Amino acid sequence: MSDQVTLTIDGKEVTVPKGTKVIDAAKEVGVEIPHFCYHPGLPVDGNCRMCIADVRTWNARAEKHFPARRPAVTCWTDAEENMQVFTDTPEVKKSRATVMEFLLINHPIDCPICDKAGECMLQDHYMGHDRKRSELREEKVHKPRLVEFGERIVYNGERCILCSRCTRFTTHVSKTFDLGIVNRGDRAIVELAQDSDFDHAYTDNVADICPVGALTKQDFRFKKRVWFLKHTDGVCGGCSRNCNTVVDHDRAEVIRVMPRRRDEINEHWMCNEGRDLYKTLGEAVRTSAPIAKVEGLATAPGWDAALAWAGEQLAPQKKNGKLAAIASPWMTNEEALVFTHLVTKVLKGQWLDVKDDVVDGYPADDLLHTDDHNPNRNGVIAAGCVPGKKDGKDLPAILEACAAGEVEVLLVWGPGLVNHYDRDAAAMVEALSSVPVIIQITDALDELSELAALVLPARNWAERNGTWTNVDGHHSRFKKALRPHGGSRDGFELLSELCVAAGGKPPVKTFKDARKKLKQDPDSDVRDVGDGEFSFFKNQSLYRHHGGATEV
Ligand code: SF4
Ligand code: SF4
Numbered sequence: 421m422s423d424q425v426t427l428t429i430d431g432k433e434v435t436v437p438k439g440t441k442v443i444d445a446a447k448e449v450g451v452e453i454p455h456f457c458y459h460p461g462l463p464v465d466g467n468c469r470m471c472i473a474d475v476r477t478w479n480a481r482a483e484k485h486f487p488a489r490r491p492a493v494t495c496w497t498d499a500e501e502n503m504q505v506f507t508d509t510p511e512v513k514k515s516r517a518t519v520m521e522f523l524l525i526n527h528p529i530d531c532p533i534c535d536k537a538g539e540c541m542l543q544d545h546y547m548g549h550d551r552k553r554s555e556l557r558e559e560k561v562h563k564p565r566l567v568e569f570g571e572r573i574v575y576n577g578e579r580c581i582l583c584s585r586c587t588r589f590t591t592h593v594s595k596t597f598d599l600g601i602v603n604r605g606d607r608a609i610v611e612l613a614q615d616s617d618f619d620h621a622y623t624d625n626v627a628d629i630c631p632v633g634a635l636t637k638q639d640f641r642f643k644k645r646v647w648f649l650k651h652t653d654g655v656c657g658g659c660s661r662n663c664n665t666v667v668d669h670d671r672a673e674v675i676r677v678m679p680r681r682r683d684e685i686n687e688h689w690m691c692n693e694g695r696d697l698y699k700t701l702g703e704a705v706r707t708s709a710p711i712a713k714v715e716g717l718a719t720a721p722g723w724d725a726a727l728a729w730a731g732e733q734l735a736p737q738k739k740n741g742k743l744a745a746i747a748s749p750w751m752t753n754e755e756a757l758v759f760t761h762l763v764t765k766v767l768k769g770q771w772l773d774v775k776d777d778v779v780d781g782y783p784a785d786d787l788l789h790t791d792d793h794n795p796n797r798n799g800v801i802a803a804g805c806v807p808g809k810k811d812g813k814d815l816p817a818i819l820e821a822c823a824a825g826e827v828e829v830l831l832v833w834g835p836g837l838v839n840h841y842d843r844d845a846a847a848m849v850e851a852l853s854s855v856p857v858i859i860q861i862t863d864a865l866d867e868l869s870e871l872a873a874l875v876l877p878a879r880n881w882a883e884r885n886g887t888w889t890n891v892d893g894h895h896s897r898f899k900k901a902l903r904p905h906g907g908s909r910d911g912f913e914l915l916s917e918l919c920v921a922a923g924g925k926p927p928v929k930t931f932k933d934a935r936k937k938l939k940q941d942p943d944s945d946v947r948d949v950g951d952g953e954f955s956f957f958k959n960q961s962l963y964r965h966h967g968g969a970t971e972v
């Protein structure tokens with residue numbers, strides 16, 4: 421027997437694997453069935469009844485379709501061979517309007533002050549399927565509002581439509597069992613379990629998936645109306661999982677970071693640490709121009725002078741062999757490719773390794789977080805940032821060589837070298853002080869910048885394009901969200917120019933060539949947002965509703 425079934429949805433034929441729900445089969449042919457409780461990352465609950473459609477099964481003996489006695493719940497119903505589904509009949513539309521009327525009976529309609537306004541499924545479906553004035557003349561039922569679920573989430577019972585997405589998340593995804601629905605009928609509310617303080621690493625996901633404004637994030641409440649936000653594809657650098665994200669920003673400021681669906685990496689979720697990473701962007705001390713502390717070069721030289729001077733220091737190392745280079749696991753794959761080429765091909769260097777830029781963070785767990793607090797160690801190593809086979813030196817050996825005065829030029833990417841190793845910081849400073857020329861390319865000044873002969877300002881993760889490779893080898897592409905810090909240069913470009921300044925040629929001209937050279941699967945970073953967007957809000961972003969940012 422075939423594992424596939426073929427059915428029609430609004431007259432469009434679709435073939436899907438057996439066991440596919442009708443609502444998912446409909447997505448395959450671009451038919452969006454409205455829903456609230458359905459979420460592709462959660463077990464089916466079928467409680468809201470918004471996804472109803474006219475579903476007719478095929479009776480082989482009678483050789484005809486039998487109409488259903490009542491509309492069927494498509495998030496619960498399996499697609500069957502020869503099934504006919506009609507999602508837009510007058511009866512279906514009327515039933516949906518009735519569901520909407522029911523859900524809105526006690527809703528406070530406080531959209532003007534609700535943070536979900538603009539990305540609320542209740543608003544969207546009201547506009548698409550109801551648009552009636554309330555006929556309720558009695559006092560609405562009032563429920564608890566402003567209930568704090570831990571330090572990060574606020575619950576408003578009056579806006580809650582009891583879809584159970586949040587409770588299913590804590591039961592089936594985070595497995596922390598923090599939330600449950602208590603009471604019956606119009607007294608039902610979501611409550612925090614008595615022994616829970618709701619402070620685990622994944623709490624914010626419940627606000628993403630809440631289809632209405634019942635669960636909101638403390639750090640986003642009343643901060644920005646969502647229609648002012650611009651959305652850029654991002655990748656979280658908080659650990660080597662590389663959760664795919666959407667960076668929401670406005671006027672050169674990141675306002676929030678939300679998960680973007682990527683099934684083989686983070687599905688629909690991300691941790692709170694990753695969401696908060698953007699808050700540290702402003703903490704970095706940065707420079708707008710190169711900083712030099714050498715004779716013959718101004719303290720703030722222009723880029724041309726700085727790169728020419730760096731080239732003059734690097735070029736002789738091709739013969740001297742006293743160059744050491746330390747890459748960063750925050751480099752993009754494209755930057756790491758050019759960095760490796762500069763060190764090993766242009767300058768014939770063998771002393772090359774990757775450091776840690778960040779050593780602290782959430783511990784590894786069973787859901788997403790890994791124990792490497794840097795995003796791209798795998799990609800940087802794959803690009804070739806490893807000790808050379810002939811007389812190569814790894815990081816400890818490079819540090820020994822620095823202390824012994826054997827290194828003439830040290831090229832370092834990023835911050836973190838002085839503080840993160842088994843030597844104490846003072847010993848590190850002493851060892852590094854023995855190096856005549858340190859060139860640091862960095863988006864944040866640190867102790868090493870004090871010792872460096874030349875600091876070249878680079879762009880941070882929110883200001884550049886590139887790809888990272890995660891702990892499992894999946895590539896993810898991120899795009900520039902913010903206007904770069906004044907005077908900083910793109911790493912790929914800057915390194916390509918350093919290749920030329922040091923007497924060589926860059927290995928590739930474009931990012932596309934770099935990815936080809938790195939043999940990246942060209943499809944591996946394709947964004948995976950799942951379903952389509954709401955038909956009546958075509959101009960809205962794709963990132964809504966199913967995980968806040970993840971999909972529609
Ligand atoms: S709080 Fe939100 S996600 Fe939870 S049951 Fe209510 S509406 Fe659904
Ligand atoms: S699990 Fe890692 S990559 Fe994912 S959001 Fe958290 S810190 Fe970022």
Ligand code: FES
Binds near residue numbers: 466
């Ligand atoms: S989405 Fe199917 S019943 Fe709620």
